[in-house]
Amino acid sequence: MQIAQALEDLTQVLGERLSRSKSxxxxxxxxxxxFPMTPPDAVAYPENASEVRRIVQICAQHAIPVVGWGAxxxxxxxxxxxxxxxxxxxxxxxxxxxxxPADMDVTVQPGVTREALNEELRATGLFFPVxxxxxxxxGGMAMTRASGTTTVRYGSMRDNVLGLHAILADGxxxxxxxxxxxxxxxxxxxxxxxxSEGTLGLVTELSLRLHGIPxxxxxxxxxxxxxxxxxxxxxxxxxxxxxxxxxEFACADTARAFNAYxxxxxxxxxxxxxxxxxxxxxxxxxxxxxxxxxADHGGSAFQWSARxxxxxxxxxxxxxxxxxxxxxxxxxxxxxxxxxxxISRLAQAxxxxxxxxxxSPISGPILGxxxxxxxxxxxxxxxxxxxxxxxAKALSxxxxxxxxxxxxxxxxxxxxxxxxxxxxxxxxxEAWDVMGQIKQALxxxxxxxxxxxxxxx
Amino acid sequence: MQIAQALEDLTQVLGERLSRSKSxxxxxxxxxxxFPMTPPDAVAYPENASEVRRIVQICAQHAIPVVGWGAxxxxxxxxxxxxxxxxxxxxxxxxxxxxxPADMDVTVQPGVTREALNEELRATGLFFPVxxxxxxxxGGMAMTRASGTTTVRYGSMRDNVLGLHAILADGxxxxxxxxxxxxxxxxxxxxxxxxSEGTLGLVTELSLRLHGIPxxxxxxxxxxxxxxxxxxxxxxxxxxxxxxxxxEFACADTARAFNAYxxxxxxxxxxxxxxxxxxxxxxxxxxxxxxxxxADHGGSAFQWSARxxxxxxxxxxxxxxxxxxxxxxxxxxxxxxxxxxxISRLAQAxxxxxxxxxxSPISGPILGxxxxxxxxxxxxxxxxxxxxxxxAKALSxxxxxxxxxxxxxxxxxxxxxxxxxxxxxxxxxEAWDVMGQIKQALxxxxxxxxxxxxxxx
Numbered sequence: 047m048q049i050a051q052a053l054e055d056l057t058q059v060l061g062e063r064l065s066r067s068k069s070x071x072x073x074x075x076x077x078x079x080x081f082p083m084t085p086p087d088a089v090a091y092p093e094n095a096s097e098v099r100r101i102v103q104i105c106a107q108h109a110i111p112v113v114g115w116g117a118x119x120x121x122x123x124x125x126x127x128x129x130x131x132x133x134x135x136x137x138x139x140x141x142x143x144x145x146x147p148a149d150m151d152v153t154v155q156p157g158v159t160r161e162a163l164n165e166e167l168r169a170t171g172l173f174f175p176v177x178x179x180x181x182x183x184x185g186g187m188a189m190t191r192a193s194g195t196t197t198v199r200y201g202s203m204r205d206n207v208l209g210l211h212a213i214l215a216d217g218x219x220x221x222x223x224x225x226x227x228x229x230x231x232x233x234x235x236x237x238x239x240x241x242s243e244g245t246l247g248l249v250t251e252l253s254l255r256l257h258g259i260p261x262x263x264x265x266x267x268x269x270x271x272x273x274x275x276x277x278x279x280x281x282x283x284x285x286x287x288x289x290x291x292x293x294e295f296a297c298a299d300t301a302r303a304f305n306a307y308x309x310x311x312x313x314x315x316x317x318x319x320x321x322x323x324x325x326x327x328x329x330x331x332x333x334x335x336x337x338x339x340x341a342d343h344g345g346s347a348f349q350w351s352a353r354x355x356x357x358x359x360x361x362x363x364x365x366x367x368x369x370x371x372x373x374x375x376x377x378x379x380x381x382x383x384x385x386x387x388x389i390s391r392l393a394q395a396x397x398x399x400x401x402x403x404x405x406s407p408i409s410g411p412i413l414g415x416x417x418x419x420x421x422x423x424x425x426x427x428x429x430x431x432x433x434x435x436x437x438a439k440a441l442s443x444x445x446x447x448x449x450x451x452x453x454x455x456x457x458x459x460x461x462x463x464x465x466x467x468x469x470x471x472x473x474x475x476e477a478w479d480v481m482g483q484i485k486q487a488l489x490x491x492x493x494x495x496x497x498x499x500x501x502x503x
Numbered sequence: 504m505q506i507a508q509a510l511e512d513l514t515q516v517l518g519e520r521l522s523r524s525k526s527x528x529x530x531x532x533x534x535x536x537x538f539p540m541t542p543p544d545a546v547a548y549p550e551n552a553s554e555v556r557r558i559v560q561i562c563a564q565h566a567i568p569v570v571g572w573g574a575x576x577x578x579x580x581x582x583x584x585x586x587x588x589x590x591x592x593x594x595x596x597x598x599x600x601x602x603x604p605a606d607m608d609v610t611v612q613p614g615v616t617r618e619a620l621n622e623e624l625r626a627t628g629l630f631f632p633v634x635x636x637x638x639x640x641x642g643g644m645a646m647t648r649a650s651g652t653t654t655v656r657y658g659s660m661r662d663n664v665l666g667l668h669a670i671l672a673d674g675x676x677x678x679x680x681x682x683x684x685x686x687x688x689x690x691x692x693x694x695x696x697x698x699s700e701g702t703l704g705l706v707t708e709l710s711l712r713l714h715g716i717p718x719x720x721x722x723x724x725x726x727x728x729x730x731x732x733x734x735x736x737x738x739x740x741x742x743x744x745x746x747x748x749x750x751e752f753a754c755a756d757t758a759r760a761f762n763a764y765x766x767x768x769x770x771x772x773x774x775x776x777x778x779x780x781x782x783x784x785x786x787x788x789x790x791x792x793x794x795x796x797x798a799d800h801g802g803s804a805f806q807w808s809a810r811x812x813x814x815x816x817x818x819x820x821x822x823x824x825x826x827x828x829x830x831x832x833x834x835x836x837x838x839x840x841x842x843x844x845x846i847s848r849l850a851q852a853x854x855x856x857x858x859x860x861x862x863s864p865i866s867g868p869i870l871g872x873x874x875x876x877x878x879x880x881x882x883x884x885x886x887x888x889x890x891x892x893x894x895a896k897a898l899s900x901x902x903x904x905x906x907x908x909x910x911x912x913x914x915x916x917x918x919x920x921x922x923x924x925x926x927x928x929x930x931x932x933e934a935w936d937v938m939g940q941i942k943q944a945l946x947x948x949x950x951x952x953x954x955x956x957x958x959x960x
Contacts, residue, residue, distance in 0.1 A: 148738060148847035171742070191687040202685050204694070205662065220934040226843040227875045228659050229912035230648040230698055231930055232919055232956055233938045237661070237694030241687055258744040281605060285628070287715040287781065289746075324744065325792075328785050335782075386683040390605035418684045455686035462689055473688055477677040480945065481690045487944035488937065499689055 049087050049130070052108035056090060056132065059100045063091040063138070074115055074133045077123045078180075080381055080427075080435055081464060086113065086127035093138045095211060095219065095250035102248060103217040105132055105493055112215075113495050114244040116186025117159060121382050122463025124190060124243050128497040134248060136185055142166045143251070150256045151208060151225060156185025156249050163254075172256040175200035178459065179365055185249050190461035191241030195364065198417030199291040199323065200257055202459065207240050211251035215489035225253060238484070243461055244495035245503070246488050260323035263291070264333045265357040266350025268340050269315040273297070274393040276316045279343040280416050281389055286339070288332050290417055292321040294364055297400070299411035300371060307370035308363050313346065318416065319364055320350075321357070364413075371411045371424040378426040381438035383410075385449035386420040386458030395452055399423055399445055406437050420458035443468065462499045470501065506544050506587070509565035513547060513589065516557045520548040520595070531572055531590045534580045535637075537838055537884075537892055538921060543570065543584035550595045552668060552676065552707035559705060560674040562589055562950055570952050571701040573643025574616060578839050579920025581647060581700050585954040591705060593642055599623045600708070607713045608665060608682060613642020613706050620711075629713040632657035635916065636822055642706050647918035648698030652821065655874030656748040656780065657714060659916065664697050668708035672946035682710060695941070700918055701952035702960070703945050717780035720748070721790045722814040723807025725797050726772040730754070731850040733773045736800040737873050738846055743796070745789050747874055749778040751821055754857070756868035757828060764827035765820050770803065775873065776821055777807075778814070821870075828868045828881040835883040838895035840867075842906035843877040843915030852909055856880055856902055863894050877915035900925065919956045927958065 056064045065071075066088050075085030087110075092098045105112045111131025118125060127133055136157035143153040147170045154163060161181045163174050176187060178194040186192075188210065193202030200206070209223025222235035239246060270276040273295075280293055296304070296319070301312040318340075322332040329352060337348035351357060363370075372380055387395045396412060403410040403423060414421025425441055427434035446456035446469040456469040470478045478501055485492075485500045496503045513521045522528075523545050532542030544567075549555045562569045568588025575582055584590055593614035600610040604627045611620060618638045620631050633644060635651040643649075645667065650659035657663070666680025679692035696703060727733040730752075737750055753761070753776070758769040775797075779789040786809060794805035808814060820827075829837055844852045853869060860867040860880060871878025882898055884891035903913035903926040913926040927935045935958055942949075942957045953960045 146845070146847065147742075149845040150741065151845070191685075191691070193685055193687075197685060201662075204685070204691065205658075214937070218933050218936075220932065220937060222931075222934055224907075224912045224930070225845045225910040226877075226906075226912045226915065227846075228648075228650055228654060228661070228843060228877065228915055230650075230841075230914045230916050230918040231912045231923070232698070232927060232935070233941060234648070234661065234691075234694045234698055235934055235937060237691045241689070241691050258742050260744050284607065285604075285715050287717050324785075325788065327788060328781075331782065331784060384687075386685060388603070388606040388608070388682045389684075390603065420683070420685065449683075450681075453682040455681045455683045455688045457687045458683065458685055459687050461687040466688070470689060473681070474679075475677065476675050477679055477692055478689065480671070480675075480677060480692060483944045484690060484941055487940045 048108045049110060052104055052110045053088055055104045056088065056101060059097060060090055065089045074135065075126065077126055078119055079121045079123060079465065080379065081123040081126060084126040084128055086133040087130050089133045089135050091135050091138050095213065098134065098248055098250050099213045099217055099219055101132065101134060102213050102215065106215060106217060106491065109491050109493060111493050111496050112248065114185065114189065114248050116157065116183030117181060119180035119182045120186065120190060120463060121460045122465040124461060124463040124498060128464065136183060145170060147172060149225065151253055152256055153251060153253045154184055156183060156252060158184050160184060160187065167256065171259050173259050174254060175257050176203055176206055179368065184252055184254065188240050188249060188252055189243050193459040195292045195294055195415060197415060198293055199289060203240055204237060206255045207236055208253040208255055209236050210239055210249050212239055212247035212249050214247045215491065215494050223253065243463065243499045245485055245499050246494060262326040262329045262352060263321060263323055263357060264329040264350050264352045265321040265360055266333060266348055267317055267319045267360060268348040269313045269317045269346045271315065271344050273316050273396050275343045275345065276318050277389065277393040277416060279339050279345060280318065282339050283336055284417065288335055290320055291323040293417040294319040295414050295416040295421065296367065297412040300367060300413045303370040303374040303411055304363055307366065307373050310363065319360055367413050368424060375409065375426045377428065379429045381425040381427060381442060383423045383425065383442045383445050384457045384460040385445050385454060386418060387449050387452045387454030389419045391452035391454065392416065392419050395448060396421060398448055402441060402444060406441055408434050408437050418458065419454065447472065464498060505565045506567060509561055509567045510545055512561045513545065513558060516554060517547055522546045531592065532583065534583055535576055536578050536580060536922065537836065538580040538583060541583040541585055543590040544587050546590045546592050548592050548595050552670065555591065555705055555707050556670045556674055556676055558589065558591060559670045559672065563672060563674060563948060566948050566950060568950050568953050569705065571642065571646065571705050573614065573640030574638060576637040576639045577643065577647060577920060578917045579922040581918060581920040581955060585921065593640060602627060604629060606682065608710055609713055610708060610710045611641055613640060613709060615641050617641060617644065624713065628716050630716050631711060632714050633660055633663055636825065641709055641711065645697050645706060645709055646700050650916040652749045652751055652872060654872060655750055656746060660697050661694060663712045664693055665710040665712055666693050667696055667706050669696055669704035669706050671704045672948065672951050680710065700920065700956045702942055702956050703951060719783040719786045719809060720778060720780055720814060721786040721807050721809045722778040722817055723790060723805050724774055724776045724817060725805040726770045726774045726803045728772065728801050730773050730853050732800045732802065733775050734846065734850040734873060736796050736802060737775065739796050740793055741874065745792055747777055748780040750874040751776040752871050752873040752878065753824065754869040757824060757870050760827040760831040760868055761820055764823065764830050767820065776817055824870050825881060832866065832883045834885065836886045838882040838884060838899060840880045840882065840899045840902050841914050841917040842902050842911060843875060844906050844909045844911030846876045848909035848911065849873065849876050852905060853878060855905055859898060859901060863898055865891050865894050875915065876911065904929065921955060
């Protein structure tokens with residue numbers, strides 16, 4: 047590794063857009079999570095794919111790690127240069143390149159955030175549905191296979207990336223996929239890159255599916271005597287084929303945090319928040335049928351509304367869930383967990399997790415995407431108490447093991463990064479080695495985001 | 504390659520379930536398409552994953568090709584042992600292993616056909632939606648990334664395989680995916696294997712998503728003055744968010760073939776056949792709204808029905824489209840093409856294809872999955888006229904090139920096999936080499952279905 051020569055060569059290409067300022071290095075050495083500060087050797091701000099290619103070529107020549115950076119909202123330390131090297135910040139590659147309303151697709155640079163994209167789409171009657179909460183970049187969301195509140199209806203990044211351009215570790219520039227809605231032409235490299243966390247290459251362009259803004263939307267909230275009843279109501283709704291656009295769960299502790307944060311008056315009980323998309327008559331019918339199912343399962347009267355402002359208030363509350371929970375304990379930091387199980391095991395997974403948290407020295411309200419079987423415990427720790435961080439990490443690890451025992455996965459949407467590599471062997475067995483073989487074939491020097499996802503990198 | 508020793512070793516494992524009978528070899532050397540007869544050296548009939556593993560291990564030891572075989576319905580010669588070796592016929596691995604109604608998923612062996620699965624599911628209120636027309640095996644459908652008439656609503660095999668078990672070229676047995684609805688845990692090996700055409704390993708088990716049989720269904724048919732109007736009506740329907748469960752196109756020549764084959768009375772014009780799934784009121788509303796759109800685009804009165812027998816008759820006609828077209832020319836054989844383009848280019852793609860066919864010595868009625876932008880010209884040839892086969896192959900190649908120029912793919916659902924390798928370089932560029940690197944990493948001896956999909960194998 048000849049870092050000095052590499053940085054000189056990079057400066058020749060990028061000029062002042064190769065930054066070594068302390069503030070820049072520190073800003074790109076921090077994560078949203080509990081990982082220690084890990085500043086890179088430099089931060090590069092490319093403006094186009096050719097520059098990204100030159101960056102990778104120079105780093106390859108000197109065997110220097112290359113780590114992509116979107117909005118820095120990863121919860122598993124994806125953007126941290128744990129072996130040093132260059133962080134490639136895509137904030138200057140933030141253009142929406144082409145919107146094609148007739149095909150309901152769009153081509154973007156990776157640094158566009160999901161909110162910026164939806165802003166640009168506003169006049170078209172279309173929207174991009176994947177919504178992980180944070181205003182992440184679309185490149186980052188693709189690399190972590192992000193999903194969120196609308197996945198039950200519109201799918202995750204896996205379902206909404208039509209194709210992409212990437213620079214590989216040896217500087218080759220490839221494209222994957224086409225603009226056709228489906229293809230049977232060879233290995234699905236788009237799906238291989240989506241979720242690869244920057245370990246196979248850097249994405250320089252994405253084509254995404256769009257969806258029509260529904261003519262009408264209804265949304266509402268209700269509470270249940272226990273988690274099992276809430277999940278049973280969701281299962282029945284899915285089986286009846288009532289198309290939910292969102293279906294979110296909040297535990298009693300989360301409801302309490304909402305009340306304190308937003309001045310609401312929620313019962314201290316498990317809640318479901320749900321939304322339907324369709325025509326005016328269909329969303330009313332969906333809400334009525336859902337209300338009947340809720341009543342059958344002992345839920346409270348289902349209060350719903352098709353009015354925009356009430357709906358916005360509901361989802362603003364949900365989106366602020368993380369901050370509401372964080373605010374419920376002064377000075378706390380959070381370790382956010384993320385397991386996903388078959389829906390028949392969801393109630394059990396939540397209840398066992400609640401018992402495990404109750405027996406620990408920390409607290410951890412729960413919320414999640416119940417239609418996908420995915421939930422998060424927000425484990426609250428005192429940042430000055432290393433024992434609490436250890437307790438949270440142990441709880442998170444046990445949650446992952448529990449998910450695997452129940453036929454699920456250790457991460458529904460946050461990814462592996464550095465935080466979950468300890469569960470990959472248990473989840474994938476020898477298939478983890480297959481991932482390693484693919485990585486080795488495409489990046490034999492291990493320069494693309496080393497230390498993440500793959501064993502022993 | 505020591506074929507004699509390999510066959511001796513295989514006989515020790517399989518006994519009479521290693522067949523070398525002439526009829527068996529010929530039956531597994533034929534395809535549904537125009538490829539010449541290519542009998543393998545032997546046909547193996549394993550009954551479980553351990554036997555599949557032993558077969559692959561023995562073949563690996565002697566560097567003998569291993570080729571999977573489902574129902575033999577591939578249109579691109581996927582099951583042909585073009586380098587000799589052993590065809591592994593999965594017909595004895597045809598068990599539905601576990602149905603989990605609460606999770607709406609199922610685990611099957613690869614030799615189960617889609618019709619057999621739906622038969623077993625009948626009492627559950629659930630169904631498996633992917634419907635390529637032929638009664639293919641689910642293993643074969645996974646390996647070619649099959650789709651069909653319902654993909655516009657329920658997705659293709661890409662969207663409906665939750666996970667799988669596979670035996671790799673070195674005998675390792677891996678599992679991919681979990682039963683969770685989504686995961687961000689590492690490379691998406693499930694998606695890598697779905698569509699890999701047996702070139703990376705043999706699948707021994709699949710977990711699949713199921714869907715609720717809708718409470719109500721409406722279906723109907725209408726004609727249009729031209730292809731452009733029909734496509735415009737479909738685009739508007741999609742943009743309005745009216746959820747179509749099927750939306751199929753048939754050209755005027757196909758309508759004529761239907762009339763002759765089934766005694767119907769269709770206008771000699773482009774037609775759309777459509778189906779809606781939902782509640783009784785929603786499917787009626789969907790059909791009414793669709794009828795308005797059809798009228799706005801100059802279509803004929805949209806005749807629809809929620810009655811089961813009328814609906815069945817409609818889709819039986821569509822499913823018999825291939826046979827109706829084949830019967831329209833006595834003694835003909837067919838070369839079936841399969842391109843998929845962005846929907847805004849679909850009318851152009853169909854019209855240019857029709858002109859190209861009209862200028863050729865052969866005929867080729869067109870039908871397709873218009874909601875996906877995917878269509879097939881059924882090119883009719885006299886089997887005793889090699890010049891007609893050459894003309895059909897040239898037309899098919901030009902269709903593929905046209906699809907790529909329009910931003911699409913050379914195959915929407917039939918796969919590459921042997922028939923489309925000539926278009927892979929044009930579609931994927933250097934990404935085709937990336938597929939080759941993955942193949943090389945996992946199968947360095949190139950024993951898994953050589954001669955298919957990957958360059959120079």
